[in-house]
Amino acid sequence: MCVGNHDQLRALVGGQERESKILDDIEVVTQARNTLEAVHLVQLGARTALVCQLTGLTKKVVSRLYPLLTGMPSPPGQVPFTDTWYLKSNQRMLHANVVWRLYQHLEKIGRSTSSVLIHVYETYSAIMDAPLLTLTRAFFVPRLIAINAWYEQSCDHCGISYIGPLGNDGSTCPACTEYFKRRCRSCGTSIEYRPAGRWKATCTGCQEQQKLNKKRHTCGVAHGCPKI
Ligand SMILES: [Zn+2]
Ligand SMILES: [Zn+2]
Incomplete structure (x- = not known):
C-alpha cells in the first residue's frame, strides 16, 4: 500500500473516531438532561409512568429516584384518559x-x-x-x-x-x-343558589314574564282569542 493511501486511511479512521466520540458526548448530555428533568418532574409530583413517558428513562431507574428524592415510593396510577x-x-x-x-x-x-x-x-x-x-x-x-x-x-x-x-x-x-348559578340569566337579579339538584336559570319575575309571553303567543296564533 502506498503512503498516500495510509494517510487517507488514518484520516478516515481518525474522522470516524471523532464522530463516534461526539455521538458519545451527545448521548451523555441527553442522558444527563433527561435525568435532571426526571428529578424535577418527581419533585413536582409526577408519577413514575408519566416520568418514563416524558423522559424515556426506564421504570427501574425512575422507581429508584422516588425514594431518594421524596422518601416514599411513587404514588400508583396512570395518566388520566377522560375529562x-x-x-x-x-x-x-x-x-x-x-x-x-x-x-x-x-x-x-x-x-x-x-x-x-x-x-x-x-x-x-x-x-x-x-x-x-x-x-x-x-x-x-x-x-x-x-x-x-x-x-x-x-x-x-x-x-x-x-x-x-x-x-x-x-x-x-x-x-x-x-x-349564572347565582344570577338570573335574563335580568341579572340575584337568585337563590342550590348546590344540590337543578338550579333555576331565571328569577321568579322573569319566569312569570316568560309564561305570560308564551300565553300571548299561543293566543295570538289562534283566531279570536281575547288579548291578555
Ligand atoms: Zn363567559
Ligand atoms: Zn330575572
Whole structure:
C-alpha cells in the first residue's frame, strides 16, 4: 500500500473516531438532561409512568429516584384518559383554562415536552393560591384538545375564548356558568343558589314574564282569542 493511501486511511479512521466520540458526548448530555428533568418532574409530583413517558428513562431507574428524592415510593396510577374529573366543578375547569393559557405562552420556551410541562406547572403553582390540578392533570389538559374531547370556543355571554367540551345549548365559559348559578340569566337579579339538584336559570319575575309571553303567543296564533 502506498503512503498516500495510509494517510487517507488514518484520516478516515481518525474522522470516524471523532464522530463516534461526539455521538458519545451527545448521548451523555441527553442522558444527563433527561435525568435532571426526571428529578424535577418527581419533585413536582409526577408519577413514575408519566416520568418514563416524558423522559424515556426506564421504570427501574425512575422507581429508584422516588425514594431518594421524596422518601416514599411513587404514588400508583396512570395518566388520566377522560375529562370526567375536570367536569365535576367549574373551579377545576377554570384552573384547566389557566393551564391551557400557560401552555400557549410557554410552549416555545421549553426544549422538550418535559421542560414545557415543568415551566407550565411551576408558573401555575406560583400564580394560584391553591392549585387544584396535579402535574399529571395539568399535563393532560392540552391532550384533551389533541384528542378532540375539548375545543377552543368563544363564550356566548362574555366573549372570551376558553376550552371545554362542546355544549348542547350554546357556549358558556366556566366563569359565566358559575356566575349564572347565582344570577338570573335574563335580568341579572340575584337568585337563590342550590348546590344540590337543578338550579333555576331565571328569577321568579322573569319566569312569570316568560309564561305570560308564551300565553300571548299561543293566543295570538289562534283566531279570536281575547288579548291578555
Ligand atoms: Zn363567559
Ligand atoms: Zn330575572
